[in-house]
Amino acid sequence: MLGDKMNKFKYSNDNKRYYTYNYFLKSRYHKKIAKVSLNAGFTCPNRDGSKGYGGCIFCSSSGSGDYAGHIQDDLLTQFNDVSSMMSQKWPGCEFIAYFQANTNTYGPLDKIKKAIEPFLDMENVKEIAIATRPDCLSKDIVEYLASLKKYKDIYIELGLQTIHDQTGQFINRQHTYQEFLDGLQLLRHYNLEVCVHIINGLPYETKEMMLETAKVVGQLDIQALKIHMLYIVENTKLASIYKENKFKILSREEYIDLVVEQLRYIREDIIIERLTGDGKLDDLIAPMWSIKKVTILNDIDKKMKELDCYQGDLYVKNH
Ligand code: SF4
Numbered sequence: 001m002l003g004d005k006m007n008k009f010k011y012s013n014d015n016k017r018y019y020t021y022n023y024f025l026k027s028r029y030h031k032k033i034a035k036v037s038l039n040a041g042f043t044c045p046n047r048d049g050s051k052g053y054g055g056c057i058f059c060s061s062s063g064s065g066d067y068a069g070h071i072q073d074d075l076l077t078q079f080n081d082v083s084s085m086m087s088q089k090w091p092g093c094e095f096i097a098y099f100q101a102n103t104n105t106y107g108p109l110d111k112i113k114k115a116i117e118p119f120l121d122m123e124n125v126k127e128i129a130i131a132t133r134p135d136c137l138s139k140d141i142v143e144y145l146a147s148l149k150k151y152k153d154i155y156i157e158l159g160l161q162t163i164h165d166q167t168g169q170f171i172n173r174q175h176t177y178q179e180f181l182d183g184l185q186l187l188r189h190y191n192l193e194v195c196v197h198i199i200n201g202l203p204y205e206t207k208e209m210m211l212e213t214a215k216v217v218g219q220l221d222i223q224a225l226k227i228h229m230l231y232i233v234e235n236t237k238l239a240s241i242y243k244e245n246k247f248k249i250l251s252r253e254e255y256i257d258l259v260v261e262q263l264r265y266i267r268e269d270i271i272i273e274r275l276t277g278d279g280k281l282d283d284l285i286a287p288m289w290s291i292k293k294v295t296i297l298n299d300i301d302k303k304m305k306e307l308d309c310y311q312g313d314l315y316v317k318n319h
Helices: 022-028 077-091 109-119 137-148 165-170 177-189 207-217 237-244 252-264 293-307
Strands: 034-040 094-099 125-132 154-162 195-201 224-229 271-274 284-286
Touching: 022 077, 022 271, 034 077, 034 125, 077 109, 094 109, 109 125, 109 137, 137 154, 137 177, 154 177, 177 195, 195 207, 195 252, 207 252, 224 252, 237 284, 252 293
Parallel strands: 034 094, 094 125, 125 154, 154 195, 195 224, 224 271
Antiparallel strands: none
């Protein structure tokens, strides 16, 4: 598990004790890669009534795409605006076209093709990342996405949030853990790389439940993981619930301790894309401590050093 001479975690080049996203991008592309978040104008089945209304209770009106481009701009305009700013900051950098807002495989195949195809022959786009829900993956759509691998790397970002169906119901996910497993299996059947999202601090989840989510997800055939703290932001159902009857949210210390413990159960070859959230801070109600992301990441590093632990050092394969 450890690099031989330096006593370093082998999937990090900056003394972290988990598989950093930076390490992954550098190893695969050998240069600076930046993500450009896009809004292709899709919706979600738990918003438009096909499964439910209102979306997940924590989700902002932008469909978890607070940093995505403006829907009124076409996709190439969105991409060019952001990528040219990034190129000034990091001259020569290349890009991931990230279909972030809402459910980007929820719609007719033609609409999905029309959204993605402009990026397939762009020299400076190395990867296309597509955020979606596990219950919005038909065989036709997955076959199409797999067929794009000859042009670009394709990453599918799959929202799960929790393995616990009772929490899934409370947060209005409108899909079960089993449906997640079915979607994942289909994607992996076509050899598509998958990044899974989970959230810590969902209402009424215990520490044991959150740990169990990490332990179970850390065993799956996935390639990357994003761990978020629950953000309570204005104009969401969650904000009303919280204002009416404050449920317990994790303290900063609890979050750090929990994430460190979760990492220990996650297979060491799973890339950790995120360990903090990415909500719109202007609208943030709680937890206010989450604003200082860099210090949280530093304290996660410190805690891992203090415990002398690493990603996956408690991982036990059980199937
Ligand atoms: S599925 Fe994703 S984008 Fe849609 S409502 Fe839930 S969190 Fe928001």
